[in-house]
Amino acid sequence: MTHQDSSTQKLETASEQEEEEEYCCCWCCCCIAKGMQSIIDALTGGGNGGQKRREIKGTVVLMKKNVLEFNDFNASIVDRFDELFGRGVSLQLISSVHGDPQNGNKGKLGKAAYLENWIPTIAPLKAGETSYDVTFEWEEEELGIPGAFLIKNNHHSEFFLKSLTLQDVPGEGRIHFPCNSWVYPAKRYTKDRVFFTNKSYLPHETPLPLVKYREEELAALRGNGEGELQEWDRVYDYAYYNDLGDPDSGADKARPTLGGSAEYPYPRRGRTGRPPSKSDPNVESRVPLLMSLDIYVPRDERFGHLKLSDFLLNGLKAIVQVVKPELEALCSENRDEFDSFDNVLKLYDGGVKLPGGPTLDNLWKDVPLDIINAIFHTDGERILKYPLPEVIKESRTAWRTDEEFAREMLAALNPVVISLLREFPPRSKLDSKIYGNQDSSISEEHIRHHLNGLTVGEAIKTNKLFILDHHDTLMPYLRRINNNTASKTYATRTILYLQSDDTLKPLAIELSLPHPDGDKFGAINKVYTPPPADHKEGSLEDTIWQLAKAYVAVNDSGYHELITHFLHTHGVIEPFVIATNRQLSIIHPIYKLLHPHFRDTMNINALARQILINGGGLVELTLYPGKYSMEFSSSLYKYWNFTEQALPQDLKKRGMAVPDPESKHGLRLLIKDYPYAVDGLDIWSAIRNWVADYTSLYYKTDEAIRSDAELQSWWKELVEVGHGDKRDEPWWPKMQNRDELIESCTTMIWIASALHAATNFGQYTYSGYMPNRPTISRRFMPEEGTPEFEELRENPERAFLRTITARLQTLLGISLIELLSTHSSDEIYLGQRDTAEWTADLEAAAAFERFGKALTEVEERIVERNGEEQLRNRYGPVKIPYTLLFPTSEAGRTGKGIPNSITI
The missing domain is CATH 1.10.287 (Helix Hairpins)
Known part of the structure; x- marks a missing residue:
């Protein structure tokens, strides 16, 4: 045969x-x-002309392009024929010792070797790693020790190259090349792909035969700034947020470009090079929703193959394409309202019946049935039978208490806004020439009876008064929001008193509106105070106070999602991802330090621009700023300061801590039981110690920082391009000494890991029950003599629910946050790496092991604190232990775990 x-x-x-x-x-x-x-x-x-030659055995680990998930069976068959005719996968070792004068003194190349036994393995039905042998002929005296290799893929489909390991290399022993990259067919590249060993080199320490390979690889990653980028391109480049609007679909879908202007400053995002829209040449055309996976990000930045990654992608699309139209029809039939808290609770007891009938026929046919069942909890007749949020598990009413309302400012989703009240009454920092008098109307008379005998001055002096201030941030947008969206909301100030047990008690809430005659006339303020201690629950006084707290929660929910969560983590980190890949070689020690903290971030941000933060997307549908959501986010970027994202600096800025050399971490918290700060400072210190230990291995002097060309180019590009709208700010570190490098890298890691975890993975826990954290208010506080006021008196639950988030927005919102509160099964947590061989430097590996042990000790301390009942802010009336900064977790919605990076 x-x-x-x-x-x-x-x-x-x-x-x-x-x-x-x-x-x-x-x-x-x-x-x-x-x-x-x-x-x-x-x-x-x-x-070999008589040279001493030997064979070097190697093992390549790769993952073939998955047949079923990627519909690439035909390519797999063709690849087998490529192997038959000698057009397989070739590798060439590159000398790190001897240069080739005829090739610009680049490292000499060994003979091409081919993967062995590719043919017996058709790409598996499920994605999985496959190991292949490869045998290199290596002329020891002529070539010395290999420091890199070239690979050429002559197949018709790409594969994921995980690693190459060489055994018994003369003079070196075992050499490992961590690759972790998709390798496309050779015809897609102008040069063969190059991979380096797991050794780290500062630029001036790089072996001379490898220098040009290092430089050429960085040049390839930068690209030329032209053309539409394709999936096989490996280019990292910058663009403005000019892809949020869709003017081709109508003027109501147009949105301003964020970034590149004083009016709308913003961090840069990854460039795709898509052509402009037909209606506006300055706006990038959008990808159709069904093609959400085709948004360009460098292939190595895309999600992995595990089911939960596709769960995320398909889940978000299904919410938009399936749940949204079904719920719009349902809510229209039911007047878009909840009538009682019991009615809300039915979401967790019985789910929502589909208006189209008791089958899944209405659901999007492209979403696999198991994904529909897992995301939407359907039994065929009903969807969205949500799990019971933790905030109402122990008690259905504890969320309504003043203690819980205040505690969540310290230990829930947005513990980064509350600050010490330094002057009374609170004063506005808005320009009075434009906005008139915006100072607070809260007076001493409003609060003096709740200060345990202190005067306001004494309470200020003894650090007893705190404020949750959403006035100045919102007021410039409030008139447009209230006039041009369905929202009817206020700018709020909340004054709180620190009690002897370290819990906070709200004393007064101020609701403010722009003056009806114009901004220059200042604000119209109204102050609300808690009902008397002997008030009856459900009384008119109690209901008005509950509504005042709801308006505060609406402000805080919008700020949390748009500023704390998206802008201050997702948005600001993306330029770091881009700059690091463009300017720091993969063998640069700082690249190795930071790279794990960038995993999946560009992909999730691209998906957000497609489905979540775009014009008409889920964020605009479910948050009170509506179509002004991202503009509002841009207005707050004006005040972003990188150095103040460091946790100790943030706490000092807000007055929540003061320097104290005798205290742990060098700070004394003014609220000792401040769970976010207490656990956060432990995490911050562990990260900083790790960064300091690691960087000290490579930078012995400050001069080494200043003379590192790659490092200086990286920082310059990050400041001047990636965050180009903030380039002239004086607070940027100059990157001239080791302390600046340590602090900057620690801050980046903190933002990408702990800050994001603390503000993301508890979303369903607290916001899954929308009355606790409503996202929209649809009408103003009822005035006496109006039908709304009579409804408030006669049916307070219905009046409350018809004021906050409507039924459609509630269902869409909690569908989304349940998805976004979930850890994938391939999550890699702080203190972990995807491979033990990420570095060949034994000292660096030992320092990382110490980091992991330090985080284990942090976990033990968190468990101990959560067991101390006197620390009431750690569990509160709702009995939820504070675990949002607990480093590790299992897959799923756990309310704990700090992933290395922003993966969702």
Whole structure:
């Protein structure tokens, strides 16, 4: 039987596949070619001119393009024919010792070697790693020690190259090359792909034969700034947020470009190079929703293959394409209202019945059934039978208490806004020439009876008064929001008193509106105070106070999602991802330090621009600023300061801590039981100690920082381009000494890991029950003599629910946050790496091991604190222990765990 006959027969019958594959392995053209080469080498002395030559055995680990998930079965078959005709996967080792004068003194290349036994393995039905042998011929005296290798993929489909490991290399022993990159067919590249060993080199320490390879690889990653980028491109580049609007679909879908102007400053995002829209040449055209996976990000930045990654992608699209239209129809039939808290609770007890009938026929056919069932909790007749949020698990009413309302400012989703009240009454920082008098109307008379005998001055002096201030941030947008969206809301100030047990008590809430005659006339303020201690629950006084707290929660929810969560983590980190890949070589020690903290971030941000933060997207549908949501976010970026994102600096800025050399971490918290700060400072210190230990291995002096060309280019580009709208701010570190490097890297890691975890993974816990954290208010506080006021008196629950988030927005919102509160099964947590061989530097590996042990000790302390009942802010009336900064977690919605990076 000829080789061609064998190949044909294998395609004709699956039952003989195993037998035929074994036959092919024994008699394929690759084997014949290898035998012929051995004869030639024997006749010619091995083609090495008498040089000492030996074979180096290697192992390549890769993952073939998955057949089922990527619909690439045909390419897999074609790849087998490529192997038969000698067009397989070739690798060439590169010398780190000897340069080739005829090739610009780049490291000399060894002979091409090919992966062995590719043919017997068709790409598996499920994504999985496969190991292949490879044998290199290496002329020891001529080439020395390999420091990199080239790879050429002559197949028709890409594969994920995980690693190459060489055994028994003369003079070196074992050499490992961590690759972790998609390798496309060679025709997609102008140069062969290069990979380096796991050794770290500062630029001036790089072996000379590897210098140009290092430089060329960075040049390839930067690209030329032109054209539409394709999936096989590896280019990291910058663009404005000019892809949020869709003017081609109508003027109501147009949105301003964020970034590149004083009016709308913003961090940069990854460039896609898509053509402009037809209606506006300055706006990038949008990708159709069904093609959400086709948004360009460098392939190595895309999500992995595990089910929960696709769960995320399909889940977000399904919310938009399935749940939204179904719920719009349902809510329209039911007047878009909840009538009582019991009605809300039915979401967790019975779910929502589909208006189209008791089948799944209405659901998007492209979403697999198991994903529909998992995301939407459907039994065929009902969808969205949500799990009970923790905030109402122990008690259905504890969320209504003043203690819980205040505690969540310290230990829930947005613990980064509350600050010490330094002057009374609170004063506005808005320009009075534009906005008139915006100072607070809260007077001493409003609060003096709740200060335990202190005067306001004494309470200020003894650090007893705190404020949650959402006035100045919102007031410039409030008139437009209230006039041009469905929202009817206020700018709020909340004054709180620190009690002897370290809990906070709200004393007064101020609700403010722009003056009806114009901004220059200042604000119209109204102050609300808690009902008397002997008030009856459900009384008119109690309901008005509950509504006042709801308006505060609406402000805080919007600020949390748009500023704390998206802008201050997702948005600000993306320029760091881009700059690091463009300017720091993969063998640069700072690249190795930071790279794990950038995983999946560009992909989730691209998906957010497509589905969540775009014009008409889920964020605009579910948050009170509506179509002004991202503009509002831009207005707050004006006040972003990188150095103040460091946790100690943030706490001092807000007056929540003061310097104290005798205290742990050098700070004394003014509220000792401040869970976010207490646990956060432990995490911050562990990160900083790790960064300091690691960087000290490579930078012995400040001059080493200043003379590192890659590091200086990285920082310059990050400041001047990535955060170009903030380039002239004086607070940027100059990157001239080791302290600046340590503090900057610690801050980046903190933002990407702990800050994001603390503000993301508890979303369903606290906001899954919308009355606790409403996102929209639809009408103003009722005035006496109006029908709304009578409704408030006669049916307070219905009046409350008709004021806050409507039914449609509630269902969409909690569908989204349940998805976003979930850890994927491939999560890598702080203190972990995807491989133990990320570095060849034993001292660096030992420092990382110490970091992991430090985080284990932090976990133990968190468990101990959560067991101390006197620390009432750690669990509160709702009995939820504070675990949002607990480093590790299992997959799923756990309310704990700090992933290395912003993966969701």
